Amino acid sequence: MLNYKHLHYFRTVAKAGAINRAAEKLHLTPQTLSGQISAFETRLGVELFRRSGRRLELTDVGRTTLAYADEIFHVGAELEEALQNRAAAPVHPFRVGIADVVPKSIAYQLLAPALTLAEPVKLICKEDRLQQLAAELSIHRLDMVLADRPLPSSMDIKGYSHPLGECGIAFLAARSVAKKLQGEFPATLHGAPLLIPGEDSALRVPLLRWLEKQGWGATIVGEFDDSALMSAFGQAGAGVFPVPLTTAPAVMKQYNVIELGRTLEIRERFFAISVERRLSHPAVLAVSEAARRSFDPGSA
Known part of the structure; x- marks a missing residue:
């Protein structure tokens, strides 16, 4: 022992x-x-x-x-x-892994309803790469993982990916950057300095394909695993950066940037990964229901 x-x-x-x-x-x-x-x-x-x-x-x-x-x-x-607090209402821990490529604003938007359940919940968030979080989920150290892709089939882990929703993409930039750009969107991105998600992001490949489809090469000046860091660089005038449409208004307000244009051809998707084939955990169900309200048809 x-x-x-x-x-x-x-x-x-x-x-x-x-x-x-x-x-x-x-x-x-x-x-x-x-x-x-x-x-x-x-x-x-x-x-x-x-x-x-x-x-x-x-x-x-x-x-x-x-x-x-x-x-x-x-x-x-x-x-x-x-x-020590057994006389008080029991608080149930809700352990969530958040893939580090998932925007912080999306994570908050999805998880906040779990804190409003009738039975008190203590939210415990852990941010890491999807592979590490999936491993912890498999041994029940996490109740759920939020990710921008389904659980890869290459991982020898039993889990189920539940789609939460999807939305288009908005391109944002500081006003100082926007003033230097010419033409109508998306032509305005031609030659513009671009900030893009890192290699772990599921958005990266479709974004690069879409840029190539426009018929001109992208001028990529930075790659970021952390969307908040990418937004901070965008705020400072380092370049144009993409965000999910559903969070664009909040990002524009927080970072004092403006929208150059949007597209529904690129899809940002989000998933709840669990060890359950059918969701039953009350907090996970609250997250799923919140997602249906957050990802409205206008942004899908």
């Missing part, structure tokens, strides 16, 4: 990066703590740390162990909080 005291010692050392610093936090001597870590490694039959100069670095197995340790102690803290 796992020794949770040893697990606590391991986690503290992993966070501190050195035996001496961890020993101070745990009020142990470095020799005692080092012995406890060695005993833990022997019990597990793996090497958790490797020495790099004066620091201790986690091995691959050590990083996996730390991820589980964080989750174990997080759940323990939730249990303690639930017991």
Whole structure:
């Protein structure tokens, strides 16, 4: 059986990066703590740390162990909080993974209704690449993943992709950039500096194909995995950037940019990925229903 005291010692050392610093936090001597870590490694039959100069670095197995340790102690803290507040209404955790290419405004728009359910929900969001989030979903560390594409068939993970909606694309730019452009949209994009999503985004390929279809080459000056960062560069005048039509008004207001034009030929799609073939989690159902209202026919 796992020794949770040893697990606590391991986690503290992993966070501190050195035996001496961890020993101070745990009020142990470095020799005692080092012995406890060695005993833990022997019990597990793996090497958790490797020495790099004066620091201790986690091995691959050590990083996996730390991820589980964080989750174990997080759940323990939730249990303690639930017991201390058992007289109050129970709060159910709703753990959502958000693929880092999904615009923050879309994520908020879809997830906000989960906080208005009759039974209180504690929303826990984790942002990462889809592959990592799907792996966590498969071991039930997440209830749902929001993504801009279905779960790839190449992933050896059992999951189901539920379409939430789709919309066209608007091209936005700072006024200083817009003044320098000529012609009617989409010809106005010819020779314009463009900011586009990074390689992980499902929008990237159809966007590039659409630009090529117009008959002129795009002048790409930046690629971004984070849509908020792309919008910030657009606000500063670095170039024209695409956003989902459903969030264009909010982005224009927040970043003080204007719309150059829009197209329905490029589709931004969003999916809820779950381990359920049919959605049943109340919060996931709230997200799905919110999506039907958000992605109206005018933007689809």
